[in-house]
Amino acid sequence: MKLSLVVPCYNEAENVANFQEAVISAFDGCDYDYEIVFIDDGSKDPTLHNLKKLYHAQKCPVKVVSFSRNFGKEAGLYAGLQHASGDYISLIDADLQQRPEIVRDMVKILDEQPQYDVVAAYQDRRGEGKVLSFFKKSFYTIINRMSDVTLHADASDFRTFRRSVRDSILSMAEYHRFSKGIFAWVGYDTCFIPYTACERTAGTTKWNFRKLMNYAIDGIIGFSTKPLRLATYLGVLTAIAAVIYLIVVVLQKLIVGIDVPGFATSIVLILLLGGIQLFCIGIIGEYVGKIFEQSKDRPIYIAKEILDYNDK
Numbered sequence: 001m002k003l004s005l006v007v008p009c010y011n012e013a014e015n016v017a018n019f020q021e022a023v024i025s026a027f028d029g030c031d032y033d034y035e036i037v038f039i040d041d042g043s044k045d046p047t048l049h050n051l052k053k054l055y056h057a058q059k060c061p062v063k064v065v066s067f068s069r070n071f072g073k074e075a076g077l078y079a080g081l082q083h084a085s086g087d088y089i090s091l092i093d094a095d096l097q098q099r100p101e102i103v104r105d106m107v108k109i110l111d112e113q114p115q116y117d118v119v120a121a122y123q124d125r126r127g128e129g130k131v132l133s134f135f136k137k138s139f140y141t142i143i144n145r146m147s148d149v150t151l152h153a154d155a156s157d158f159r160t161f162r163r164s165v166r167d168s169i170l171s172m173a174e175y176h177r178f179s180k181g182i183f184a185w186v187g188y189d190t191c192f193i194p195y196t197a198c199e200r201t202a203g204t205t206k207w208n209f210r211k212l213m214n215y216a217i218d219g220i221i222g223f224s225t226k227p228l229r230l231a232t233y234l235g236v237l238t239a240i241a242a243v244i245y246l247i248v249v250v251l252q253k254l255i256v257g258i259d260v261p262g263f264a265t266s267i268v269l270i271l272l273l274g275g276i277q278l279f280c281i282g283i284i285g286e287y288v289g290k291i292f293e294q295s296k297d298r299p300i301y302i303a304k305e306i307l308d309y310n311d312k
């Protein structure tokens with residue numbers, strides 16, 4: 001039995017060595033083999049240099065895939081899965097917010113409970129700010145209502161699964177990758193376990209509010225076409241409202257005979273309808289943009305160097 005740990009790294013120079021140490025001590029005495037697949041996602045700090053040091057020292061089997069530039073965590077995970085040779089594969093961050101000891105528990109669950117193919121950790125959110133957790137909750141409510149797949153709120157990318165699941169994930173070669181959705185889409189029986197994220201040991205998080213917002217929109221666009229339906233509904237609703245208003249105006253004119261003065265109403269209506277139209281065009285544009293990018297059929301990442309312990 002072999003376990004592959006897939007670790008995307010972007011500017012994690014101070015963390016990678018500690019991470020490897022933590023892995024070695026966590027799996028010390030386990031009766032299975034393991035390898036670490038590091039992906040250097042075009043880091044601008046000495047991450048790659050440090051990874052090469054780990055590779056040459058070979059304290060444990062290490063592979064390093066280094067990207068030609070920053071392609072994002074999702075691309076890193078994809079590359080890592082391609083290079084993972086284990087029977088079980090685990091996705092884990094390099095910053096030690098997710099403890100390798102938990103992976104050991106996940107492996108145990110897969111070993112003991114063959115009905116499960118995936119063990120996913122979801123985060124206890126007790127320490128999080130109110131605003132952020134409100135937005136996250138709203139996101140999950142919206143996406144679960146809209147898309148055909150159901151996402152477990154708070155489930156992270158921190159998970160361990162069998163090789164068959166890895167093959168299924170790799171078969172989804174879409175350019176815009178949204179892991180949470182992909183995991184839900186491929187299915188398989190998943191065991192959810194809670195975990196508490198530790199503080200980052202060094203470096204800073206790569207997320208900010210704007211990025212999270214964009215990520216959320218990409219997630220919704222990637223796994224649902226319901227927003228397009230929304231445009232249809234809005235169109236029908238405004239058309240019905242217009243017909244009703246038309247009847248009202250005509251009746252007023254015929255029965256009461258008043259002139260309907262309408263500067264303010266006209267301007268408000270023009271702005272409102274203009275807004276709705278632009279909004280709907282925006283929604284369509286999001287999808288067209290995705291089609292455009294996918295149709296170019298570009299690779300998900302470009303690796304400039306691959307170091308494999310098997311070649312050593």
Ligand code: UDP
Nearest residue numbers: 008009010041072073076093094095205206
């Ligand atoms: N990461 C990456 N490419 C990126 C951004 C992040 O490979 O463009 C990696 C990062 O090095 C870390 C993991 O993805 O190992 C999670 O990132 P981060 O810790 O910033 O996210 P958070 O834990 O704050 O959600």
Ligand code: MG
Nearest residue numbers: 093095097200
């Ligand atoms: Mg982190």
